[in-house]
Amino acid sequence: MLKNDLFLRALRGEVVERPPVWMMRQAGRYLPDFMKLKEKYDFFTRCQTPELATEITVMPIEQVGTDAAILFSDILVVLQAMSIEVEMKNSVGPWLPHPIDGERALNKVIVPDAADALSYVIDAVKMTKIALEEKVPLIGFGGSPWTLLCYAVQGEGSKNFDRAKEFCFTQPQLAHRLLQMITDTTIDYLKAKVEAGVDAMQIFDSWGGLLSPADYAVFSWPYINQIVQALKDYIPVIVFGKGCWFALNEMGQSGASALGVDWTCSARNARYLSGGQITLQGNFDPSRLLSPIPVIEKEVKAMIDAFGKDRYIANLGHGILPNIPVDHAKAFVNAVKNYSE
Amino acid sequence: MLKNDLFLRALRGEVVERPPVWMMRQAGRYLPDFMKLKEKYDFFTRCQTPELATEITVMPIEQVGTDAAILFSDILVVLQAMSIEVEMKNSVGPWLPHPIDGERALNKVIVPDAADALSYVIDAVKMTKIALEEKVPLIGFGGSPWTLLCYAVQGEGSKNFDRAKEFCFTQPQLAHRLLQMITDTTIDYLKAKVEAGVDAMQIFDSWGGLLSPADYAVFSWPYINQIVQALKDYIPVIVFGKGCWFALNEMGQSGASALGVDWTCSARNARYLSGGQITLQGNFDPSRLLSPIPVIEKEVKAMIDAFGKDRYIANLGHGILPNIPVDHAKAFVNAVKNYSE
Numbered sequence: 001m002l003k004n005d006l007f008l009r010a011l012r013g014e015v016v017e018r019p020p021v022w023m024m025r026q027a028g029r030y031l032p033d034f035m036k037l038k039e040k041y042d043f044f045t046r047c048q049t050p051e052l053a054t055e056i057t058v059m060p061i062e063q064v065g066t067d068a069a070i071l072f073s074d075i076l077v078v079l080q081a082m083s084i085e086v087e088m089k090n091s092v093g094p095w096l097p098h099p100i101d102g103e104r105a106l107n108k109v110i111v112p113d114a115a116d117a118l119s120y121v122i123d124a125v126k127m128t129k130i131a132l133e134e135k136v137p138l139i140g141f142g143g144s145p146w147t148l149l150c151y152a153v154q155g156e157g158s159k160n161f162d163r164a165k166e167f168c169f170t171q172p173q174l175a176h177r178l179l180q181m182i183t184d185t186t187i188d189y190l191k192a193k194v195e196a197g198v199d200a201m202q203i204f205d206s207w208g209g210l211l212s213p214a215d216y217a218v219f220s221w222p223y224i225n226q227i228v229q230a231l232k233d234y235i236p237v238i239v240f241g242k243g244c245w246f247a248l249n250e251m252g253q254s255g256a257s258a259l260g261v262d263w264t265c266s267a268r269n270a271r272y273l274s275g276g277q278i279t280l281q282g283n284f285d286p287s288r289l290l291s292p293i294p295v296i297e298k299e300v301k302a303m304i305d306a307f308g309k310d311r312y313i314a315n316l317g318h319g320i321l322p323n324i325p326v327d328h329a330k331a332f333v334n335a336v337k338n339y340s341e
Numbered sequence: 342m343l344k345n346d347l348f349l350r351a352l353r354g355e356v357v358e359r360p361p362v363w364m365m366r367q368a369g370r371y372l373p374d375f376m377k378l379k380e381k382y383d384f385f386t387r388c389q390t391p392e393l394a395t396e397i398t399v400m401p402i403e404q405v406g407t408d409a410a411i412l413f414s415d416i417l418v419v420l421q422a423m424s425i426e427v428e429m430k431n432s433v434g435p436w437l438p439h440p441i442d443g444e445r446a447l448n449k450v451i452v453p454d455a456a457d458a459l460s461y462v463i464d465a466v467k468m469t470k471i472a473l474e475e476k477v478p479l480i481g482f483g484g485s486p487w488t489l490l491c492y493a494v495q496g497e498g499s500k501n502f503d504r505a506k507e508f509c510f511t512q513p514q515l516a517h518r519l520l521q522m523i524t525d526t527t528i529d530y531l532k533a534k535v536e537a538g539v540d541a542m543q544i545f546d547s548w549g550g551l552l553s554p555a556d557y558a559v560f561s562w563p564y565i566n567q568i569v570q571a572l573k574d575y576i577p578v579i580v581f582g583k584g585c586w587f588a589l590n591e592m593g594q595s596g597a598s599a600l601g602v603d604w605t606c607s608a609r610n611a612r613y614l615s616g617g618q619i620t621l622q623g624n625f626d627p628s629r630l631l632s633p634i635p636v637i638e639k640e641v642k643a644m645i646d647a648f649g650k651d652r653y654i655a656n657l658g659h660g661i662l663p664n665i666p667v668d669h670a671k672a673f674v675n676a677v678k679n680y681s682e
Binding site: 159162243263264266286287 | 500501502503506507510511550552553554555556584586587604605606607610624626627628629631632633636643658662664
């Protein structure tokens with residue numbers, strides 16, 4: 001039995017004493033201990049070594065005090081499992097030597113036995129569950145098929161992922177074939193994580209907000225929705241689409257347990273757009289953590305007042321930035337913990 | 342008298358035979374003739390030489406057939422006039438050797454006589470008006486004070502402009518002082534453009550969508566609103582805030598003649614959020630111009646059907662991309678011109 005199940009109770013929509021809090025990328029570069037491991041081991045070594053992934057996952061629980069852990073990993077491991085080569089270059093980010101640029105490249109992509117191909121993640125889940133000693137729940141995650149296609153086709157990070165969009169707009173049949181392969185792999189992968197013991201699942205649609213609502217309805221949402229349908233009876237699912245305010249209504253009807261929102265969508269708009277019943281998660285501007293601590297405390301209070309204490313999970317509106325002082329991150333977490341109406 | 346005043350009639354909300362069309366960055370790198378000038382003259386030489394600015398401004402009218410011209414220039418010339426050094430580096434973009442990092446740097450910033458400091462723009466307006474031979478209206482423009490602060494403080498382009506935000510969040514008094522200086526300079530500058538003969542004015546808040554609605558109401562909108570109030574009795578003003586769907590309601594009440602929207606805000610949402618009466622401008626996804634021409638034609642028709650033919654200006658939702666084939670840009674423009682309900 002979990003000692004702190006606040007996060008899971010908020011996902012179930014129960015009345016809680018205060019909102020739970022965690023931060024996207026909470027096991028990240030703002031933590032000095034993370035940076036020490038980063039100097040010693042490259043990115044995918046950290047992902048692929050269960051001992052390291054476990055150590056990193058547990059860091060923010062001990063050092064910042066969040067109410068949930070999220071497994072240290074990366075959304076791009078799914079592409080690697082599909083035999084799409086992905087490197088992580090320092091100060092550049094993801095780099096794919098052979099982006100999917102047409103049918104010939106697509107023909108080499110496989111739908112693997114994900115539990116097998118990504119057994120190191122499954123091992124990390126099991127090891128982390130033990131290390132957490134039932135203190136807080138463990139969140140597993142995956143990238144949305146659209147977001148993974150963005151990297152698979154563009155081959156690197158981008159402001160607008162124009163090559164990925166061009167692929168979708170000029171070769172929609174190939175795009176849908178790739179999206180379905182990613183979806184099938186992801187479902188298989190996330191189900192294995194559920195079996196290994198994660199307590200909740202978050203889908204990150206980091207680049208959904210680059211699409212028009214009409215294109216989102218074609219290239220992103222149907223695939224996320226397949227994943228939600230495949231998982232929702234087994235585990236609470238959170239859907240986070242950066243910039244996807246326009247899709248909150250449809251997301252709210254999917255059976256997901258919660259929806260993540262970014263800071264450009266006010267609490268009021270998010271409640272209205274999502275239908276008013278579903279648990280929401282977010283939405284502190286990550287740059288706002290650069291504010292002086294008293295301002296952070298004031299703004300966190302205002303955020304919770306606006307969302308309401310129930311059906312709400314306090315979080316950032318996107319990943320924590322590497323240049324945030326640790327005591328500012330702690331101030332954010334503590335401000336939520338000290339919340340009273 | 343203008344031979345084609347469709348754009349101005351749409352700005353006045355009149356019933357029109359079809360929507361007018363232009364494209365943000367229509368005088369840009371997708372045009373081979375622009376690239377020829379780019380090879381010969383650096384960026385600010387093109388801005389500062391009225392003959393070149395005129396030639397570039399007129400290009401898309403002749404070569405693509407838009408219903409309005411927009412003066413070739415850059416929002417950053419305002420910072421230069423305020424004695425903030427700005428360079429344009431190839432394949433990097435704006436680069437400021439001395440960003441505004443505190444009071445000492447701010448003390449060196451001036452509010453100039455803008456018509457004098459930017460006389461080359463005023464000359465370009467007059468020369469362009471002559472070159473256009475009253476064929477189509479000429480749009481002048483300025484950056485929003487917040488967007489200009491982003492560059493002035495960050496010193497370069499950025500995904501999240503975290504240093505600019507940190508400046509605002511930790512030194513709000515200095516930030517407001519800088520924002521007001523930019524506002525005063527901009528009003529002076531845009532009034533001079535009006536006197537020189539531009540027919541409409543667009544304010545670009547390119548980075549407004551990086552702010553939460555609460556921060557937008559503090560650091561961006563009040564300054565844009567000052568500009569709108571100063572100009573609206575003399576010229577139709579269009580406010581375009583990339584990602585600023587959350588501010589459409591307030592923008593709609595400012596006396597601006599039209600609001601620009603990007604492609605993540607559907608026509609229906611934009612009409613609803615802006616109050617349903619004001620002329621809207623947008624919002625074709627620039628990447629959608631990579632689609633095959635028949636798809637572009639179909640999507641343009643759907644866009645106009647959704648916005649309606651009146652109180653509407655067809656445009657992209659952001660600047661045209663450098664890699665768009667010219668015949669795709671023409672197909673976009675022609676699809677609007679051939680529109681019938």
